[in-house]
Amino acid sequence: MGVRAEIATHLRDEVGAIHKEAPESVALVYPSPYRVAMSSLGYQTIYRTINAIDGMAAHRAFLPDDVEAWRHSRRPLVTYESMRPVSDYPVLAFSIAYEPEVEGLIQTLELSGIPPLASDRTRRHPIVFAGGPLTFSNPLPLAPFVDAIVMGEADQSIYTVLRTIFDSDSKDSALRTLSTHPHVLVPELEGDILPPIDKADSTRLPAFSQIMTPHTELRNMFLIEPERGCHRGCTYCVMRRSTNDGMRIVKKERILSLVPDDAKRVGLVGAATTDHPQITEIVNALADSGREVGLSSLRADRLNDDLVAALRRGGHRILTTASDGSSQRMRDAIQRHTSEEQLRQAALLARRHGMKRLKLYLMVGLPGETDEDIDEMVELGKELSSLIPLSLGVAPFVAKRNTPLDGEPFAGISLVDARLRRLRRGVRGRVDVRATSARWAWIEYVLAQGARAEGLAVLEAVKAGGRFSDWKRAFDALPPSRPRRSLVRPGNRLSRAIAF
Ligand code: SF4
Numbered sequence: 001m002g003v004r005a006e007i008a009t010h011l012r013d014e015v016g017a018i019h020k021e022a023p024e025s026v027a028l029v030y031p032s033p034y035r036v037a038m039s040s041l042g043y044q045t046i047y048r049t050i051n052a053i054d055g056m057a058a059h060r061a062f063l064p065d066d067v068e069a070w071r072h073s074r075r076p077l078v079t080y081e082s083m084r085p086v087s088d089y090p091v092l093a094f095s096i097a098y099e100p101e102v103e104g105l106i107q108t109l110e111l112s113g114i115p116p117l118a119s120d121r122t123r124r125h126p127i128v129f130a131g132g133p134l135t136f137s138n139p140l141p142l143a144p145f146v147d148a149i150v151m152g153e154a155d156q157s158i159y160t161v162l163r164t165i166f167d168s169d170s171k172d173s174a175l176r177t178l179s180t181h182p183h184v185l186v187p188e189l190e191g192d193i194l195p196p197i198d199k200a201d202s203t204r205l206p207a208f209s210q211i212m213t214p215h216t217e218l219r220n221m222f223l224i225e226p227e228r229g230c231h232r233g234c235t236y237c238v239m240r241r242s243t244n245d246g247m248r249i250v251k252k253e254r255i256l257s258l259v260p261d262d263a264k265r266v267g268l269v270g271a272a273t274t275d276h277p278q279i280t281e282i283v284n285a286l287a288d289s290g291r292e293v294g295l296s297s298l299r300a301d302r303l304n305d306d307l308v309a310a311l312r313r314g315g316h317r318i319l320t321t322a323s324d325g326s327s328q329r330m331r332d333a334i335q336r337h338t339s340e341e342q343l344r345q346a347a348l349l350a351r352r353h354g355m356k357r358l359k360l361y362l363m364v365g366l367p368g369e370t371d372e373d374i375d376e377m378v379e380l381g382k383e384l385s386s387l388i389p390l391s392l393g394v395a396p397f398v399a400k401r402n403t404p405l406d407g408e409p410f411a412g413i414s415l416v417d418a419r420l421r422r423l424r425r426g427v428r429g430r431v432d433v434r435a436t437s438a439r440w441a442w443i444e445y446v447l448a449q450g451a452r453a454e455g456l457a458v459l460e461a462v463k464a465g466g467r468f469s470d471w472k473r474a475f476d477a478l479p480p481s482r483p484r485r486s487l488v489r490p491g492n493r494l495s496r497a498i499a500f
Contacts, residue, residue, distance in 0.1 A: 059079035131149070
């Protein structure tokens with residue numbers, strides 16, 4: 001499909017897109033393809049928020065599915081709502097979910113005809129800023145490419161940031177004013193010390209979808225957050241209780257009142273949705289109205305007959321929860337308070353309520369992990385698979401900033417691969433094992449622990465072709481063991497939640 005035809009198909013099949021023209025317009029850019037972007041609740045919420053501002057419009061742009069095809073078309077990247085080149089907009093707002101999307105940011109700028117390095121841009125180029133979930137841990141690899149970074153929940157600050165930009169008489173003056181904002185970093189003026197993340201007022205909650213489309217991972221699903229944040233304390237997690245004061249709950253009545261009549265599928269999204277005190281009632285109410293219900297982040301210790309029955313009525317065929325550590329010793333070490341017995345109960349509940357499969361997420365390569373920990377998961381996996389078909393979704397552990405495990409080393413590509421082989425061999429023929437690549441997890445790790453230099457290395461890797469060998473060469477050329485510095489201004493809260 002041609003690049004223009006792809007956009008036309010997406011637009012034709014959407015419900016809820018806002019086609020607004022206004023004197024002040026923003027290109028809202030997602031540096032991953034459309035199908036990923038439109039599953040992002042934060043991105044959709046910011047889209048609606050900007051369009052609700054008098055005299056302002058947000059038009060979407062995405063990293064094309066086929067970057068090379070777009071490059072060969074020699075057309076500049078355009079926005080969906082107006083088909084205008086992204087470079088025509090005075091402001092580009094990027095939403096960055098996780099570290100490897102730095103590559104997508106560079107590619108979208110290049111496809112737009114905008115120099116990726118902020119230092120190569122003139123005062124006539126658009127102001128480029130970024131926000132999103134990555135700002136809750138470490139957005140510093142973005143610093144060479146953006147004029148500003150908006151930290152944390154942007155539900156409110158997006159208004160102040162955009163008003164500042166449009167009310168300023170020059171790019172310089174806009175950036176000077178933005179640098180005084182308590183939750184904005186202007187790298188050119190302030191260096192690399194991050195300000196604290198913002199916390200949106202509870203009256204701004206919940207975030208919810210604006211657009212439904214069949215062309216996403218969560219097909220035609222209306223997304224809404226019954227809660228924001230988490231009150232637990234897993235030591236690897238940036239969304240733990242120290243983030244913006246833990247969990248904020250939205251009442252059932254408010255959630256149900258926001259679900260549109262024509263939404264046949266509803267996704268309840270949040271860090272700890274099963275910790276919502278009314279979650280079973282919410283799922284039942286949605287299922288009673290004939291809707292399919294999806295639920296993110298099911299905690300094994302919150303599963304019971306009522307909730308699993310409600311999920312089954314809401315169309316769940318697979319019960320998904322997490323072990324995270326491969327053994328009880330590992331789960332205890334990372335303060336993941338899930339017991340083997342709770343995982344066994346999850347399998348029994350799934351079977352009792354007619355689910356087809358249990359899916360468990362876990363990490364390998366945690367600090368202190370040994371082969372014996374993997375063997376414990378092999379035994380548990382075999383036992384659970386005798387109760388119900390079992391899948392394991394395995395990710396290598398990547399230490400993140402703003403977590404207690406920040407600074408822990410990456411276990412190593414060969415060790416992670418060896419542990420994965422051991423796990424697969426142990427459960428062969430009994431359990432389906434899907435794993436994230438150890439190589440790309442290492443890239444994520446370098447960026448998660450990195451700063452400006454690592455961001456510049458991504459540019460080198462992209463220029464060289466973007467293969468793993470290009471990334472490795474670029475990262476290997478970085479000076480070894482540079483001293484770690486404090487990356488946050490005093491008073492920064494450890495945090496993360498919905499951003500854009
Ligand atoms: S891993 Fe989940 S349960 Fe643990 S702190 Fe993070 S969001 Fe909460």
